Amino acid sequence: MSDITVVWQVLFALLLFLGSVHGQVSYSIPEEMSKASLVGNIAQDLGLDLKRLKSGKARIYSEDSTEYIELNKDRGVLLIKERIDRETLCGQRTPCALHFQIILENPMELYSINVEITDINDNPPSFENNEMKFKISESAVIGAKFVLERANDADVGMNDLQSYSLNSNDNFVLKLRNQPDGRTFVEMVLQKPLDREKQDTLSLVLTAVDGGDPQLSGTAQIHITVLDVNDNAPVFTQQMYRASIEENAPKGTVLTTVSASDADQGSNGDIIYSMSNTLDEARTMFEIDEKSGVLKLKGTVDYEKARHYVIDVQASDEGGLTDSCKVHIDVLDTNDNAPAINVLSKSNVIPENSKLGVVVGMFKVQDPDSGEDGRVECLIRDNAPFTLKTTTNGFYSLVTDADLDREMNSVYNITVTCNDAGLPSLSSSISLSLQVSDVNDNAPMFERSSYEASVVENNSPGISIFRLLAKDADWNQNARVSYILEESSVNGVSVSSYVSVNAESGVVNALRSFDYEQLKSFPLRVKAQDGGSPPLSTNVSVVILIQDQNDNAPQILYPVQTSGSLVTEIVPRSADVGYLVTKVVAVDVDSGQNAWLSYKIQKVTDRALFEVGAQNGEIRTIRQVTDKDTVKQKLTVIVEDNGKPSRSATVNVNVALADSFPEVLSEFSDFTHDKEYNDNLTFYLVLALAVVSFLFIVSIIAILSVKCYRWKRDRMLYKSNGNLPVIPYYPPLYADVGGTGTLQHVYNYEHYRTTDSRKSDMKYVRPCNQSIISLDNTEIQTLPHAHNEKLIDDTDNQVRDWDICFVL
16 A cells, blocks of 8 residues: 555545534445445434434535435435446546535534545556557667657556556667656667667557556557667757646637757758647647647636646657657636525525524535635625625525514515625625515504594484594404404493494494483493404593484473463563563573574564563563553463474463552453363373273173183082092182272172082181272271171082172
8 A cells, every 4th residue: 555545544534533523424435336325324423313304304415416426314324326437526636525515404404425436446557549659760879768658547546557567578678757746757768779670660568557456457559660870869948848828718829839959960850749648638728739849729728627737748850769848837717707606595484573693594605716716705785684694615694683574574685795806806696585474563553542433312223433443564364453342331331232343344333322411422442452363452442422412392490380370470560661571491401502592472462562582581571561451461482492403392471460469360360271281181081091991891801711710610520529639719809999989898708519508618718808908098998897608509509619709
């Protein structure tokens, strides 16, 4: 085992240890493993549960290895997805490894995985040309060197090319020289002069052997033509040429010019330049003019793919003598790559009550340029409540750094811009859309802190008074407002018997008809509650004002009028103009203009004698009383309110124009009940007669019902031959309702009869009533007498019992 191999193994073990410390896992597998082969138990190595892999939607993120490795979440292992060819994947680069990440969500987690691909000896050494031809002069001196084409082996380490061998011959031996870049320079050295006359051609076999187990080898045929004397070989002016070129330089760009000289003359001094011992990649990138030695760019160089090239240039003369040099080409980096942003995971929705520092997105930023051109800085363009947190290896986390409020902003379109430090700077951007889900953090709000509403009295029950409106800044169910009438009392009665509130619309409806004279206003409280969990609510005070209607007529307080008499005012005949006769006093229980009263005379015996004040109701004389004026004066005053329509009341005022009271009595002796009084009396008499008649009819029906019931019971007793059980019977009491009939005493008799008259009996039970109170308000009488009487009726064979109450 070589020293380089031991160093690589030590470095790999160190990387494996550091990776495990930082949440990294490393594996080592050989190339060319079959599909579905086990790479490693990732769940066990990361300390994860299989359920966590499934619930976290574990997946592999990689830029170049997802086609080779797959994750089996059911078993928690990494498997080979596609055959891995180390040479195709890494070429000559060592160590060769696949780098990828395993991403978990809910919560977001990131693990780095390294899988080293070890080489197996699956490629034998090979020569670009299976035949090498040389023309060597017979005058070639001992020690002349002839550069042979180097073999290429795609394997690395011990499996790479290790040695060369030349089949046994007398003229040439093989010489190997190690170059500073690690390559082996193969030369064929002349050890015995050639003799064209003895042998003009030679055929040799060059064999290249690697160090694998088993060893693999490749061969190339060497054909040597012995020429006539050419004793000077070309010589390069310098053994190493250096050149540099910027990446993305145009094709045809001149890199450098190599130069060699040959001391021979003629055709033996003509030099041809060519590239040798060069990999196919360099041959496709560069070309050399065989005559001038000018090295030009043939393809397109990319610093991110290769940073330098080494080209072997050979100078040959016509005699077959050669010399070689090397051209080292450095590729200069330019800022030709913008930062690449790869989103690893993101959230589409976040609750508005999320705490600070919640991760809503993860992404990786890479810039393959070098130096300042590859240094990247990311920022958020919009003034959003988010910030970026960076980790190692270009990983960024987008986290919240301020409180979210869905009512202020329900959607955030976040633009992340990444700029490199090159001149000019290149940038890339991504946009993330994040919905803010609602949380019930806003209570319903009324438009005002308190409300007043009015309803006209005598309203119809069920009428809408007004509508409350509360708005909730939340969304959906959290913003659905319900209105609730809070329990309280109005004059000792629950407010819910006065009004109701529609839970959906907030309309306040009257449940009864209001009377302004009984209730002028009342307060209530309504709660607006949203549909969140838990619900939030707000209360508001509402005052319902009852508006007055003109539903009450004025009431006359003076002069007082009774059904039996009228007040008479006496005015002396000597009364002056403006004499105050009397004053009509009236009130109206309504309010406002409905209670504004006005007075005017409707009827009057002498309209030219009296007038009434329209506002104060004062009746005054408007002229001097004369002897011709009638003693008896009658005025009818109408009192009207100011409502629409107006209501009124009338009052009769009797006025006597006399100087003495006896004169008044003689004139007013025929004043009896007026027509209005007589009409009222007739109505009450008719009503009393109807009530008495109704009670009489009801009494007759009740008596007949009792008699019929007892007759049926006696028939049943007769048919059973007196075998029915004795049932106590308590006779009813009959009394004179008015206490003023012709019978003055009440007696109670019980008469028992059987089919045998000799066994019949009549006995005294009790008085019908020991104390019957007359309806006469002036006298209370108690009936003091009660007798028993036995009656026999031989013509009736039925068993009867009679309860008879007589008022004597």
